[in-house]
Amino acid sequence: MTRRIIVYAIVLLLLAVIGEESAFRITLWGVKPDLLLVFVVVVSLQGGPLSGGLSALAAGWMQAASLGIAVGSIIVSKAASGLAAAQVEPHVVKENFLTSAPVAFFATWVCEVVFFIFYPQVWGPRWPLQVALESVLNALVAPLLYLVLEYLAPRKESLTL
Amino acid sequence: MRSGRAAVVVLVGCVLLYFFGRSHAGALTYEVSVYPARLLVGGVMALAAHAGDSASGGGNSAQQVKLLEKENALLRLKVAELQQAATETESLRSLLKAREQTKGKTLLCRVIGRSPSYWFHTLTIDAGTRDGVDDRTVLVDGKGVVGRVYRANYFTSNVLVLSGRQEGLFSGVGVKVERTGDLGVVKGDNRRELGLAYLQPEAEVRPGDSVVTSGLGGVFPTGLPVGTVRSVVLDQEGLSKSGVVVPSADLSRLDLLLALLPPEKAK
Numbered sequence: 361m362t363r364r365i366i367v368y369a370i371v372l373l374l375l376a377v378i379g380e381e382s383a384f385r386i387t388l389w390g391v392k393p394d395l396l397l398v399f400v401v402v403v404s405l406q407g408g409p410l411s412g413g414l415s416a417l418a419a420g421w422m423q424a425a426s427l428g429i430a431v432g433s434i435i436v437s438k439a440a441s442g443l444a445a446a447q448v449e450p451h452v453v454k455e456n457f458l459t460s461a462p463v464a465f466f467a468t469w470v471c472e473v474v475f476f477i478f479y480p481q482v483w484g485p486r487w488p489l490q491v492a493l494e495s496v497l498n499a500l501v502a503p504l505l506y507l508v509l510e511y512l513a514p515r516k517e518s519l520t521l
Numbered sequence: 522m523r524s525g526r527a528a529v530v531v532l533v534g535c536v537l538l539y540f541f542g543r544s545h546a547g548a549l550t551y552e553v554s555v556y557p558a559r560l561l562v563g564g565v566m567a568l569a570a571h572a573g574d575s576a577s578g579g580g581n582s583a584q585q586v587k588l589l590e591k592e593n594a595l596l597r598l599k600v601a602e603l604q605q606a607a608t609e610t611e612s613l614r615s616l617l618k619a620r621e622q623t624k625g626k627t628l629l630c631r632v633i634g635r636s637p638s639y640w641f642h643t644l645t646i647d648a649g650t651r652d653g654v655d656d657r658t659v660l661v662d663g664k665g666v667v668g669r670v671y672r673a674n675y676f677t678s679n680v681l682v683l684s685g686r687q688e689g690l691f692s693g694v695g696v697k698v699e700r701t702g703d704l705g706v707v708k709g710d711n712r713r714e715l716g717l718a719y720l721q722p723e724a725e726v727r728p729g730d731s732v733v734t735s736g737l738g739g740v741f742p743t744g745l746p747v748g749t750v751r752s753v754v755l756d757q758e759g760l761s762k763s764g765v766v767v768p769s770a771d772l773s774r775l776d777l778l779l780a781l782l783p784p785e786k787a788k
Contacts, residue, residue, distance in 0.1 A: 373558040380634030380645060381562050391639050409527035417534040421541070423637055425551035426645070428672040428679050432539045434638075439531045446527060475640075481686070482640045484711070490639070 364513040368403060368415065371509065375399050376422045391490050393497035395505075396423055397471055400442045401464045401498075402506045405454045409446035416442025433478035441471035457506040464502035468495040548674040556676075559633065612777045615663020625742070628652055628780040630660075633677065642685030642711055642772075644668070648780060649676045657740055659781045665746035665769025666694065666734060667778055683747070684709040684772050693718070695737035696747050698726050704735055707747055707766055713773070715748060720762035726753045732766055742781060 375395040396419035404412025420438030424431040445467045452459045472491045476482055541547045616629065630652075634645035648654045650673045658670040660680055668682040683694065686709050693708040696717070703724040708716045720726060730750040736743030746769040753764035 370558075373555055374562065376637065377555055377558040377562045377634075379637035381559075381566060394638065396637065410530065413527040413531040414534070417531060417538060420535075421538045421547075422551065422555075424538070425547050426555075426634070426637055427641060427643060428548065429641060429643070431543050432535075435535050435538050439535050443528055443531060494639075 364407075367509070367513040369418075371512070372396070372399060372415070372418055372422065376419075376426065379423075380426065388497065389490075389493060390486075391493045391497065393501045394468070394471070394494060395501065396420075397438065397441055397468060398464055398498050398502050398505050400438060401445045401467045401502055402460055402509055404442055404445035404467075405449055405452075405460055405463060405506070406509060408449060409443070412442040412446035412449070413439065416440075430475075430479045433475055436478055437471045437475035440474040441467040444470040457503045457510065460502040460506040461499040465495045465499040468498045545674070548672070552674055552676050563633075609777065612663060616777060616779045618663065626653075626782045628654070628782055630654075630778050630780050632775050632778065640711070642682040642709065643671075644680040644682060644775065646670075646678050646680055646778060646780070647676070649674045649678050651675055652780075653782045654678045654780055655783060657783045659741055659745075660778045661745060661781065662770045662775060662778055664771065665748065666741065667770050667772065667775060669740060670780075682709070682772055682775075683707070683768055683770070684711065684713060684715060686711045694741055694747060695735040696732045697735040698724070698750070699731040699733050701725055701730070704737070705732075707732065713768075714751065715766040715768055717750065717753070717764040717766045718761070720753070720764070722755060722759060722762055724753075724762055726750055726762065726764065728752055 375398075379392075379395045400412065400416045400419050403415040407415075416439045417435065419442075420435035423438065424434040427434070445463050448463050448466065452463065454460075469491065472494070476487070541550075613629075628648055630646045630648040632644050633647045636643040644667075646654075646660070654670055654673045656670050656673055658673070658678070660667040660669065666683055668680045668685070670678045671681045672679040693706040696705050696707045697703070698705070698720075701724065703720055703726055705720040705724075706718050708718060710716055717732065728750055732747045732750060734741040734743060734745040734747060748766040748768040751765045751767050753762055755762050
């Protein structure tokens, strides 16, 4: 458990910096994947609602503190996406890493819609297209991060009848 | 049951983090916590860049070819280093020129991050309040205005780029068309180009005209290059003209910047 928390914390810090760093200055039509959101989705799937909720809070705070703009909106939208992913978790075959892709796609829409509700200034004619593209990018990144986290901090779930 | 407990924890956490995230303590905590990760990621990326530059093709097994390939790789590495140095020298030279044209104190700083969210056009620079930066600090590169600091932390600062749109932070830059002296306001809209607004209907502005800061508003000093007019049209109501300005600074490729420090804060 402790190892998982440490691994999650280190991965979260790295993703926060990678998201800011130059490798991700390269965007696809002005859009880039939200690595912290993908992290939240994967942790929700692997760890359940509480882990998902806490990771969402941590990720939301990281992004909000990094930007210093729309602090509350960012935290709430990340938290909502974490809870949404956690709601899905009992109903999907979460052991399959590919499951994280559609969940990430869904969670991205939840996150962006909630963010838009709290922070409508982001609206523009390209908003739906940008969110759709981000959803696809996040869905592509999610299985990779799932495998990485599964390798670094494997789940040890007991089978209960 | 599990979901309900998680929802309560998240709700309480949201409220607490909201206040913490807005505070200076929150910003400082973030700076300190990501510092090791910044060092690590920065180092890995520098190594990757060198490896990419020095990579060379070929699968010949002959000893001499291997030696030549090795030498070639080393030379490529050297060339990449020299090119990097030349780029930096060029950048520094243009910044020096900009510095000479500026009256106040300046500070050379580097861009260390960009907005993690594509909704915001922001940068993070490696200078903060300890260096004299505050939320009136303006950033320029060798070609023109880049933006202004909207939050100065202790070690780093967040900069809103000219092309960013951010209600409550940045209502635009007061500008003057250099050739005609007409006044207007340049506003970002989260696009590469800038909007030019509030020109008088009789303003004789035309594509190709240079736009510089007017100094009105008190934040941006007078005469800093902002961009070049691409198009101008009379608004539907006929009360003013508006247009599009191409920024002088290459806002998508920013590395070394010059911070124009407020006089009393300059060290």
